[in-house]
Amino acid sequence: MAAYAAALGRPALNGTRAKLERQAVDLLAQGLPEPWLCDRARELAARGWSDLVQHAERSTVPVEGRRDESLSGRAGLPKWCGTCGEANPAARVNARFRTLGELGGGEKCPRCHPDRIHATA
Structure with missing residues (x-):
């Protein structure tokens, strides 16, 4: 994640980067907005942490723009074909x-x- 590495001030180690990318993909799929997740990733680096899921679950920062999880996607976004x-x-x-x-x-x-x-x- 670029936000994490930028806040860290150096590239993240491969294992940490891969873990954060997997977690970010999962959290995005659950409907959390990308800007909110990037802010949480920057906080991780500043605190010396590396678990985005745990941090997102415990965050008290309001999630603005969160989509209803029953929706297939963002308003105006065509249905995903599933192959790309x-x-x-x-x-x-x-x-x-x-x-x-x-x-x-x-x-x-x-x-x-x-x-x-x-x-x-």
Whole structure:
């Protein structure tokens, strides 16, 4: 996570980075907003911690913009096709993960990325 490494002032160790990325994907899939999670990740580094799930559960910072977990995604976000984003569940609620090839960095999915769908509509 870039927010964690930036607050840490150096790159995170591989194991810590992988753990935080997995946790962030899971928390995004549960409907927590990305900006709120980035703020929590920065707090982790400042406190010398490395468990984003535990910190998110204990945080007293209000979660603004949290989506109803019964929704398939953000308002205005087309339903996820389920095949792009390397089957990452975060793609269900975050269009940035709806790519072909490298997660978050490849071509936008023609089946469910909002930029591609709205361009053809």
